[in-house]
Amino acid sequence: MxxxxxxxxxxxxxxxxxxxxxxxxxxxxxxxxxxxxxxxxxxxxxxxxxxxxxxxxxxxxxxxxxxxxxxxxxxxxxxxxxxxxxxxxxxxxxxxxxxxxxxxxxxxxxxxxxxxxxxxxxxxxxxxxxxxxxxxxxxxxxxxxxxxxxxxxxxEGINPLLGFYAAVSRLSVRGDSPNGTDGWYPAEALTRAQALQGMTRDAAYAAFAESERGMIAPGMKADFVVLDRDIMDEMAAAGEILKAKVLATVVDGQAAYGSL
Missing domain, CATH: 3.20.20.140 (Metal-dependent hydrolases)
Structure with a gap:
């Protein structure tokens, strides 16, 4: 403390x-x-x-x-x-x-x-x-x-991109699963929008913080990361998510890692 x-x-x-x-x-x-x-x-x-x-x-x-x-x-x-x-x-x-x-x-x-x-x-x-x-x-x-x-x-691992990848692909980082390369019960896969909401707005709600963070909007705390690629593109291969690199991490509007 x-x-x-x-x-x-x-x-x-x-x-x-x-x-x-x-x-x-x-x-x-x-x-x-x-x-x-x-x-x-x-x-x-x-x-x-x-x-x-x-x-x-x-x-x-x-x-x-x-x-x-x-x-x-x-x-x-x-x-x-x-x-x-x-x-x-x-x-x-x-x-x-x-x-x-x-x-x-x-x-x-x-x-x-x-x-x-x-x-x-x-x-x-x-x-x-x-x-x-x-x-x-x-x-x-x-x-x-x-x-x-x-x-x-x-x-699981602390890297949030691993959880995001697993949620939308139902695959291991090797690209396979017990059900093969189509994913582990692929019908249960989330859309990228659903996965993102679960890791941002819903996570803020779970911590009683939905009124101050969890989305980029006026009046909310400016907490976000900048990646080197668009992981929300549903047409891109899921494996591209694992290749994403963080260019900057911003907390309260200030760069805590990298630069903008």
Missing amino acids: HLYSSADVQIRLYLMGNVQSDQYWGSQIPRLLNYGRDHRLNVRSVKLFTDGALGSWGAALLEPYSDKPDTTGLMRSSKTALQNLVESFYRDGWQVNVHCIGDRANKVVLDIFEDILSRPDVDAQKWRPRIEHAQIMQMGDLERIGRLGGSDFPV
Whole structure:
């Protein structure tokens, strides 16, 4: 916090607090809104964890793993403990973001979110609970997550162009997928406009910042990047996205990298 009070930090941070405990720990996390000299630090949300990772058979599934049928993964907390934590953070005004990989974990958390969001005095747009990293889900829960106003973000490389490329092509960086070169379930591919919105306007909404950033418009903060090619051209090959280079990164109207 001292760094943000005094130094010229050139990035925005929307941080999630976490303490490894099933007992309420919200009072241990400093609540910071637009903190620091340039108002670039926010701590208004917490991160909870339900299960492990898919590759290590830790994601909590409803059915046994096909390659390890003696397990269905693991839940890191009981549903009761998790529900008590989510309730406490909701009452205390924290946005709640929950790591869920498997369909069992996602179902448990959606049950908890739905119980709270169904109350007449609860406004989903004010609370904005999030599921992070949803990887295996039942179709009914996919429909439910949309109805409840939930969200997700992939836990992959930090380069946003990789996520943009994957969203529109459904391919690996090698140009293939388990379904071949047409992409992994290509019908689920996003348009470039949809992918861009998810990484800009929708991301700003998830961080309670849609009124100040997420698009280039009068009155909004001038945060943007300049690339050496047009990645929005639907006629260009998807592989061209991976070749894009950043010429400049602008934060609050000032070049933090490169030049204009």
